[in-house]
Amino acid sequence: MRSHRITFAIAALMLAAIALSASGCSHETESRATADASEVEALTKLFTAGEKAATETPAAATFQHTGGFQTISGRIRFDGTPPPRKSMLDSITKDREICAPGGADVLSPALIVNGQNNGIKNVILFLKTEKGREVPLHESAKTPSGAVPSMDNKDCLFVPHITVVNFAVGSIPLKNLDPVDHNMNIQTVVNIGKNSTIPKNSSSTYEVTAEEPMPAPVSCTIHPWMKGYLHVRGNNYFAVTDENGNFKIENLPTGDKLTIQVWHEAGSRGDKGGAINGLTIGGGAATAIKGGFTITLDKDNPPAELDIAVPPASLPGA
Numbered sequence: 184m185r186s187h188r189i190t191f192a193i194a195a196l197m198l199a200a201i202a203l204s205a206s207g208c209s210h211e212t213e214s215r216a217t218a219d220a221s222e223v224e225a226l227t228k229l230f231t232a233g234e235k236a237a238t239e240t241p242a243a244a245t246f247q248h249t250g251g252f253q254t255i256s257g258r259i260r261f262d263g264t265p266p267p268r269k270s271m272l273d274s275i276t277k278d279r280e281i282c283a284p285g286g287a288d289v290l291s292p293a294l295i296v297n298g299q300n301n302g303i304k305n306v307i308l309f310l311k312t313e314k315g316r317e318v319p320l321h322e323s324a325k326t327p328s329g330a331v332p333s334m335d336n337k338d339c340l341f342v343p344h345i346t347v348v349n350f351a352v353g354s355i356p357l358k359n360l361d362p363v364d365h366n367m368n369i370q371t372v373v374n375i376g377k378n379s380t381i382p383k384n385s386s387s388t389y390e391v392t393a394e395e396p397m398p399a400p401v402s403c404t405i406h407p408w409m410k411g412y413l414h415v416r417g418n419n420y421f422a423v424t425d426e427n428g429n430f431k432i433e434n435l436p437t438g439d440k441l442t443i444q445v446w447h448e449a450g451s452r453g454d455k456g457g458a459i460n461g462l463t464i465g466g467g468a469a470t471a472i473k474g475g476f477t478i479t480l481d482k483d484n485p486p487a488e489l490d491i492a493v494p495p496a497s498l499p500g501a
Contacts, residue, residue: 244316249438251482252321256431257466257489259306259424259445265296266501274408275339278363282339282406292344293410294449294501295426302428303447303493305345306459307398307412310420310435311442311475318441321434324419327352334358334389334401334413336365336381341401341411345423350374350415354388357381364405369413371399380405391415398446398456412448412456437482444475445491449500456500463492 268290275283283289295304310318327349333356335342348355359365359381368378373393381387394417403409414421422430435441444458451457451474458474467489469478480486495501 244313246316246318246436247439248319248436249482251437251480252434253437253480253482253485254431254433255435255443255467255469255478255480255486255489256429257491258300258428259303259308259430259491259493260301260428261296261303261495261498262301262463262492263495265298265301266294266495268295269293271408275406277406278339281361281363289340292340294447294498297427300427302424302426304424304426304428305447306424306428306430307345307347307414307446308422308424308430308432308443308475309347309414309416309446310418310432311444312394312396312417313442319436320418320420321436323434325351327419331355334367334411335360336367336403336409337361339363339365339403339406339409341403341409344411345398345414346411347398347414347416347421347423348391349419350391350393350417352391354390355413357387357389359383359385365409366404368402368404369399370401371395371413371415372397374415378404389413393417398448400456410448414446435480437480440477440479442472442475442477443469446474447498449498451497451499459493459497461494461497463494464489465492466490 271289271291272283275289292305296302297304331352332343332346332348334346336359339361346355357367362383364380364382366378366380369376369389373395374391377389379387393415395415398412398414401411401413420432420435422432424430445462446456446458448456450459460473462471462476464471464476467478467487469476469489478486
């Protein structure tokens, strides 16, 4: 309330200044007096509107939950001829005896498309967090289940290539399983980033306390071809596609629209990763949108499996 009084005090002074200006200059024309009156009216409206905005809280959109929960599942596939995996051998210029023993080829994990069924591995799907709109969480979605995922350095690669966690885990183990030193540069935007060396055959941890809007790149400055991603969420409504492109997100609330974001490191921002646009979705009641899809689940009818096709142009970083 004190800030509101200060605001109105300033407004009063400005209104008084305009009034004095109008009365103290007798040579001004009637049109100038009319202009001053208009300014007074405009300022009055401006500060009245400001007071109203300061005291009213906008109503949050309410999720129309029908009391049930359903699981969505399906497959994400490459809509075209599967591209071969790229070789990284020429990029491996240090510790080759560990990172490429015997000169064996090392294939990039950046885009892995199954040659048998066109399934795309390492696509992240997650429920979008919408400001001011609280989505009901099933008990199974609130706290992490199973072992805490570990981000390992193994054979000069990040294993797994994609790590997604609920920040309720508190910390993530970082292991160096190689006989050479590695550096882990975790470039989060909400959580405090980390950029430190993990000596050979040792470990460290990374603390997470908040949700990230998008996956964060992870790199090794000692071995620059090493790249991976970490995504930190506020619930368990996420999935990473397997080697066949399959995914499953369990116990989503029914009754109202949900937005599922679909992300891949070769997505809309090229080699910086990004949402996948231009999806074609069959087999279910989902609607493709920019960067993902929306779906409304029925508590009495489990949804059909989703068949999600990704055109080559939607992976510009491939």
